[in-house]
Amino acid sequence: MNPYLPYEAEIMERHQETDTVFTLHLRLTDPEMGRSYQFQPGQFNMLYLFGVGEVPISISSDPQEPHLLGHTIRSVGRVTEGMAKLAVGDRIGIRGPYGRGWPLKAAEGKDVIIVTGGLGCAPVVSVINYIMKRRDRYGKLTIIQGVKHPRDMIYREQYDAWAKIPDTRVFLSASSGEALWPWHVGSVIDLFSEVKFDSAVSVSMMCGPEGMMIAAIRLLLERGMPEHSIYMSMERNMQCAIGHCGHCQYGGKFICKNGPVFAYPDVKELLGIKGF
Amino acid sequence: MTDKLFYLPRERFQFFLTCISNHCYQCIGPQLRDGAILYEAFTSVEALPKGYRDSQKPGEYRVKQNGDQRFFAWANGPQALKPLFFAPEEPMWRAHKNDEGFVVDGLLPETKSIAVIGARACDLAALKIQDKVFLQGDYIDPYYARRRESVFLVGVNCTHSASTCFCVSAGNGPRCDSGFDIVLTELDDGFVVQAGSEMGGIILSELNLGTAIEEQILLSNSATEYAATTQTRSLPEEDLRKTLFANLHHERWENVAERCLSCGNCTQVCPTCFCHTEAEVPALDGNSSVHMRQWASCFSEGHGYIHGMQTRPEITHRYRQWLTHKLGSWHDQFGTSGCVGCGRCMTWCPAAIDMVEEVNIICGGDRFWQSGEGAL
Numbered sequence: 178m179n180p181y182l183p184y185e186a187e188i189m190e191r192h193q194e195t196d197t198v199f200t201l202h203l204r205l206t207d208p209e210m211g212r213s214y215q216f217q218p219g220q221f222n223m224l225y226l227f228g229v230g231e232v233p234i235s236i237s238s239d240p241q242e243p244h245l246l247g248h249t250i251r252s253v254g255r256v257t258e259g260m261a262k263l264a265v266g267d268r269i270g271i272r273g274p275y276g277r278g279w280p281l282k283a284a285e286g287k288d289v290i291i292v293t294g295g296l297g298c299a300p301v302v303s304v305i306n307y308i309m310k311r312r313d314r315y316g317k318l319t320i321i322q323g324v325k326h327p328r329d330m331i332y333r334e335q336y337d338a339w340a341k342i343p344d345t346r347v348f349l350s351a352s353s354g355e356a357l358w359p360w361h362v363g364s365v366i367d368l369f370s371e372v373k374f375d376s377a378v379s380v381s382m383m384c385g386p387e388g389m390m391i392a393a394i395r396l397l398l399e400r401g402m403p404e405h406s407i408y409m410s411m412e413r414n415m416q417c418a419i420g421h422c423g424h425c426q427y428g429g430k431f432i433c434k435n436g437p438v439f440a441y442p443d444v445k446e447l448l449g450i451k452g453f
Numbered sequence: 454m455t456d457k458l459f460y461l462p463r464e465r466f467q468f469f470l471t472c473i474s475n476h477c478y479q480c481i482g483p484q485l486r487d488g489a490i491l492y493e494a495f496t497s498v499e500a501l502p503k504g505y506r507d508s509q510k511p512g513e514y515r516v517k518q519n520g521d522q523r524f525f526a527w528a529n530g531p532q533a534l535k536p537l538f539f540a541p542e543e544p545m546w547r548a549h550k551n552d553e554g555f556v557v558d559g560l561l562p563e564t565k566s567i568a569v570i571g572a573r574a575c576d577l578a579a580l581k582i583q584d585k586v587f588l589q590g591d592y593i594d595p596y597y598a599r600r601r602e603s604v605f606l607v608g609v610n611c612t613h614s615a616s617t618c619f620c621v622s623a624g625n626g627p628r629c630d631s632g633f634d635i636v637l638t639e640l641d642d643g644f645v646v647q648a649g650s651e652m653g654g655i656i657l658s659e660l661n662l663g664t665a666i667e668e669q670i671l672l673s674n675s676a677t678e679y680a681a682t683t684q685t686r687s688l689p690e691e692d693l694r695k696t697l698f699a700n701l702h703h704e705r706w707e708n709v710a711e712r713c714l715s716c717g718n719c720t721q722v723c724p725t726c727f728c729h730t731e732a733e734v735p736a737l738d739g740n741s742s743v744h745m746r747q748w749a750s751c752f753s754e755g756h757g758y759i760h761g762m763q764t765r766p767e768i769t770h771r772y773r774q775w776l777t778h779k780l781g782s783w784h785d786q787f788g789t790s791g792c793v794g795c796g797r798c799m800t801w802c803p804a805a806i807d808m809v810e811e812v813n814i815i816c817g818g819d820r821f822w823q824s825g826e827g828a829l
């Protein structure tokens with residue numbers, strides 16, 4: 178078995194989320210492969226665009242429907258811009274799933290605090306969706322999300338809907354506001370003062386720019402959350418996704434196989450030190 | 454490995470090569486090319502670098518003819534075994550368009566059985582490390598595995614270290630302790646030889662050699678002992694993982710970064726470095742595309758690039774990443790150091806950076822460090 182070979186998948190659905198963000202729902206064309214494919218929220222695939230290259234993209238759909246794999250992609254460069262031009266019926270390559278996902282089993286029965294920032298973050302959307310579908314297994318759900326500009330907000334309607342669900346609180350902020358933006362204007366970190374949580378029964382999961390995550394971790398720790406209850410998804414250049422190419426190293430960790438989701442104590446040694 | 458030591462007279466070395474070739478191995482061995490000793494295919498002893506000595510120091514490598522009969526009386530060249538198994542550049546797979554989409558074919562290399570003649574202890578140790586990276590994780594690298602499949606390794610115990618060699622301190626040499634099929638120690642008129650595997654034993658039995666006499670054994674031991682005791686460089690003896698990571702803000706990182714050109718030569722010649730980049734080469738007609746990989750370096754711009762962020766923008770970051778990985782975090786990943794003490798990263802550094810000196814200074818705090826050449 179050659180672990181480097183991508184498998185062909187067909188684009189079954191395509192949704193434009195914002196100007197630059199789109200979601201592709203993919204189905205592996207080999208039925209056998211399609212049947213055996215399983216994943217956990219927080220894991221990712223390497224997606225291949227014919228003639229252009231491969232990129233790591235998180236799986237944003239529900240693990241109970243592994244025959245239709247959602248990938249929410251922001252077009253930023255060569256491969257992702259090419260992918261933005263694909264239409265329903267086009268083919269793409271997939272290999273995966275890779276890495277370790279969110280601690281969703283361990284978090285059962287607990288309150289969950291989700292923190293995300295930057296341009297909106299696909300890996301946490303998969304967790305939110307997962308919990309929403311299994312609402313009775315988790316306690317209170319708090320979603321804290323910051324974006325640069327309201328138009329960067331992916332799944333905006335969903336957030337509005339989520340906010341209405343019992344035991345679910347949504348705190349949104351944009352660094353710059355606009356008309357009809359009902360939420361906070363400022364940084365995600367400002368929002369923390371409004372958020373009440375019981376640190377003994379909560380688990381926090383975060384993804385976004387490292388600076389934001391570090392600031393959020395500091396606030397959580399100050400408010401008594403144990404280190405091992407904090408999880409974060411990390412990002413580095415990835416070429417192989419299987420621990421061979423060396424690009425995703427973070428000190429002694431390979432983000433592709435030991436992550437991308439880490440418990441805070443596993444990465445705290447180097448967190449915030451520039452150059453790793 | 455058997456304890457039995459035989460003696461191979463120099464004039465029978467050609468027969469030794471022929472016996473190996475008769476088992477369908479293509480012999481690969483050291484040869485002088487453009488002023489450096491490289492490993493290439495050969496059949497005749499005439500191709501070996503007879504009588505050559507090397508002199509090495511940071512930023513410098515020279516070979517000169519000494520006029521004697523010895524084939525292996527030099528330490529090591531720019532190239533290790535690495536390119537034989539982990540190709541500098543290779544195709545991985547090809548995608549072909551069809552009516553609906555595309556199909557993908559794996560492109561495994563076509564390989565021959567090879568016998569490497571004259572692998573050094575440091576390089577055998579490095580090969581074990583690369584095996585861990587490519588063969589012993591969750592995923593087996595099929596390209597490396599294919600090249601590694603049918604290999605016969607003839608090790609040579611070093612009798613001459615270069616000034617850059619520090620395998621004693623790294624714990625690997627200058628004697629080969631395992632990982633070979635046959636190992637040789639070169640004396641003036643022949644070789645003390647020993648089998649390290651069943652196949653090695655078979656080939657030695659075909660040679661019909663006499664056992665080595667005590668004098669030959671003593672001579673061979675003192676020759677490798679000489680190589681060991683003439684080494685001048687050594688790594689600090691503490692837990693380098695701990696000490697390096699405790700010194701991430703040492704001022705020496707800035708100092709070395711001022712000299713480092715970030716050229717990546719050290720990573721290219723290092724026998725353990727495994728980083729590689731993948732790239733796509735589409736055919737001109739647009740109907741197929743080949744996915745390639747090639748060696749990469751943590752000193753390059755692209756290594757730490759992600760959209761909107763450069764993980765290691767400064768040379769300080771890159772040098773620190775390289776050194777802390779090699780000697781420190783490698784332990785977390787593979788349960789061993791990533792450095793075998795071959796010294797190539799110093800010899801082939803155009804800025805003559807002495808990695809051992811840097812480590813000693815960074816780990817030593819204000820402790821006095823004196824290198825072999827009194828470089829400080």
Ligand SMILES: Cc1cc2nc3c(=O)[nH]c(=O)nc-3n(C[C@H](O)[C@H](O)[C@H](O)COP(=O)(O)OP(=O)(O)OC[C@H]3O[C@@H](n4cnc5c(N)ncnc54)[C@H](O)[C@@H]3O)c2cc1C
Nearest residue numbers: 232233234235250251254255256257299413414415759760
């Ligand atoms: C584990 C993981 C999960 C990810 N999940 C998502 C997701 O769900 N949605 C999404 O939009 N993006 C995601 N990304 C980021 C995405 O992989 C990059 O945006 C993408 O690789 C950019 O490629 P490009 O060719 O379009 O950009 P270019 O800038 O042209 O890329 C040049 C090179 O840099 C690499 N590169 C550039 N940016 C990144 C990056 N951020 N991470 C890793 N390598 C990068 C590319 O692979 C390529 O080798 C994820 C990254 C990682 C590591």
Ligand code: SF4
Nearest residue numbers: 723792793795796798
């Ligand atoms: S780091 Fe330098 S001395 Fe150590 S194995 Fe690599 S090239 Fe040899």
Ligand code: SF4
Nearest residue numbers: 528575611618620626
């Ligand atoms: S480092 Fe040791 S084993 Fe390697 S060439 Fe030098 S003396 Fe020989």
Ligand code: FES
Nearest residue numbers: 418422423425433
């Ligand atoms: S992506 Fe290649 S080692 Fe992690």
